[in-house]
Amino acid sequence: MVVRTSSSPSTALAELRATPPLVQCITNTVVTNFTANALLALGSSPAMCDIPGEAGLFAGIAGGVLVNLGTPTAEQRDAAREAVAVGTPWVLDPVAVGALPVRTALAHELLASRPTIVRGNASEILALAGAGAGGRGVDSTDSPEAAREAARSLAVRTGGTVAVSGPVDLIVDAERTALVPGGSALLTKVTGGGCALGAAMAGLLAVTDGFTAATTASAIWAVASERAEVASRGPGSFAVAFLDALATLEPAELDGRVTA
């Protein structure tokens, strides 16, 4: 297992752009395009390498790996198993876990490979920690604060970081807690806003540790979505402006966005 050291969000973003890392995404068919464009805009290099026989090899050269369970075909399930076995830092996004059996079984199986970060909404984190039913499909029916104890217990179990997305993002590891308030509610009106956030965390894992990667990505999302909302007339133009904002964001804009 690769272990990277902590840094500030502004340093982490600057290092991402200076690298830039290959980010492997095993993700759902709905958000592949938006996810790849978000990673490119941010300054990293996405590759959706998700077939058995290639996924493990690619994980070996990627700087970070995302496994998102949104539409887990049989081939993607095997590809995910291959990829997480490699030891590259990785993010698990357990979309709709708890509510649906195939992905729920896979999520629990993959936990044994100790994801560097688990990112989900409150209902997903509660379900994965064994403390809830998983909400209503992809929609959370719980608040991040309600998932705080479940997130902590999950982080203790994985030895990693757990990020709970919501109106105020909550990021915990076994000992630390960070909050990232702010951001635009329009992010919930564009498909893949949360999925691409998980991918950004995977990209940042190439240059920093899990706790920093998760807080940095959340801060980036908050700043970029606020700027995009100002430039938009609805969810269509918001998604476009959000990608523009990711590309033009200055690292210093992240200062002060993370609170303890």
Add this chain to the structure above:
Amino acid sequence: MVVRTSSSPSTALAELRATPPLVQCITNTVVTNFTANALLALGSSPAMCDIPGEAGLFAGIAGGVLVNLGTPTAEQRDAAREAVAVGTPWVLDPVAVGALPVRTALAHELLASRPTIVRGNASEILALAGAGAGGRGVDSTDSPEAAREAARSLAVRTGGTVAVSGPVDLIVDAERTALVPGGSALLTKVTGGGCALGAAMAGLLAVTDGFTAATTASAIWAVASERAEVASRGPGSFAVAFLDALATLEPAELDGRVTA
């Protein structure tokens, strides 16, 4: 089989936004993103749950189900069978049926589960009704009026509604006929315009009957596409403006868009 009562288009849209329903989409890889964004913009909650072992379960909690045959992988075909067996109101979009054998066989098989709505272009409706060859791939080579009798006979057979998309949309059930004129021709220059229309019908099935759902979605498409055309400089900006228009459309704007 759930049966919902009729309402006006403006009431149906207002109720959709007040609910908002979960909409399950088993659809093609080309349009998943645009479809999900259109459903979100409209005020509903999409989930592309399309793998065997989950699709049937999800159909049980969804308010409406879309089965679109654009890129029907083996797993999607099984997922579609699971989902339509549940009894939740559902829409069949038989993309390119008649021209290609795998989807044609599946479409005929699924008809036995009596789709609440069948939505297609004229060539697809003619082919599914056994009266035509299916056009040229995804392109219709026939006009909606030419498909009127075929649509009626298909509606009698399913006991549901059949919607024929074209310059003037035609919606029929066993007894009624509605026409929705207007809309922008730019919709035909954006992939998924018709596929997302079928998804919107599935969403509206959560709050109204099939005939109202089909006419309401067609009226929404006409109003939103006209507004988007004014705000666009080509098909790229049109697609963005269309999503913005779906989100900002007022229910009262639908009044008078449906003619008998």
Add this chain to the structure above:
Amino acid sequence: MVVRTSSSPSTALAELRATPPLVQCITNTVVTNFTANALLALGSSPAMCDIPGEAGLFAGIAGGVLVNLGTPTAEQRDAAREAVAVGTPWVLDPVAVGALPVRTALAHELLASRPTIVRGNASEILALAGAGAGGRGVDSTDSPEAAREAARSLAVRTGGTVAVSGPVDLIVDAERTALVPGGSALLTKVTGGGCALGAAMAGLLAVTDGFTAATTASAIWAVASERAEVASRGPGSFAVAFLDALATLEPAELDGRVTA
């Protein structure tokens, strides 16, 4: 094998729009939407028909076929085999070939069906010609000029055209060489810029020969991307403006963009 005669880029674009051809795309899940929208904007008719049992039949009615190996599932691999066996002019886009074994084996197998055009970045062309390791996933680590000899030897072997994308696009067949300079670097910040270029080449194969199709598509990309850059504020708005530019481009704008 269908053989079409040479023409100028402006004539080829005008003929594409006058036809317009069906273009079959067997391509990766990340770029299906952008590819279909680019083909529609350009004035052709895309169909992502990529399942076994249908792909070969559809290739028989399509004017051109694209096989892109970005996310080659087992079903897509069989669909590709079916499609290229038909004899319709076709484009091979060997995404990340060399670096990953499943697609590398398939690319070499498909070469036996003699692609009318092979389009890739320099690392991919070097790897496919047996002269390089394949770069870093989807990123080229070599320049088009460095791949000139490899491209020529590959063209001799297929009897077709090889197009190497980069800051200056290089197009060769067994005897001729063309260069297309210009274009916007923002194209590399949008996923699918290169993949959709391969699709445009497949569309142009319906109306002209391989060498003209490849140079024409490269010239279209150069002109449209330059115009889009002027109208954009980042990669999100660039992608939108690029589709607008494809739709409004005049054939005469291509004159003088191809140099020997």
